[in-house]
Amino acid sequence: MSYKITEDGNIATVHLDGEIDMDVTEKAKEVIMPLIESGKEVHLNLKEVQYMDSSGISVLIESHQKAAELGNRVVLKEISKSV
């Protein structure tokens, strides 16, 4: 998995690329959670995600829950057919 972050005002977009499985979910959380905790609205662009299993879905759910706790939100963008 690789990623790129772009920011526009208070919106941080994380472009994920590759296959999201148990082996990379900790890395994904290390990228996503600090952005959420900093108060940004986080957009997760999944266009280049070729595979995501339940561990990846769990990251999406955890991200959403953390954002909601902080009164913010996580938005999924360009969800790939695989996802």
Added chain:
Amino acid sequence: MTFSESKEFSVHSSSLKEIRSFAREALAKHDIFKSSSDDVVLALAEAAQNIVKHAYSGQETSDNLKVEINFNNNQLKIDLYDKGVPAIPSNIKPRNVNDIKPGGLGTFFIGQIMDEVVFKTAATDWVNHLILIKNY
């Protein structure tokens, strides 16, 4: 059409990508799996992930797991073998997915994708034997 492929992998999260590649390559050789390949790979990967996560109680191991992919009489049968803690089938149930929370989705996906899921005690050198069946 009949085929059979088998391979062992180390029980580690880094093997999951290799397991998926093994399954994709095996299924890609035959048109019959074209529309279901992604789903079958997901089910297998979820089962393998469960071995990594649960069969060794989070402990590192040098053990392998084995994946066999067989197709015969229009039935795809995937056998997974491991040497971890003996599974208790009654403890392995999909949870209510309407309760949106992380975790516990793998078993649900497996049940949705495959036509049969059978837990057995392995007959030979292995401990657990999981069978995933999909009929075509």
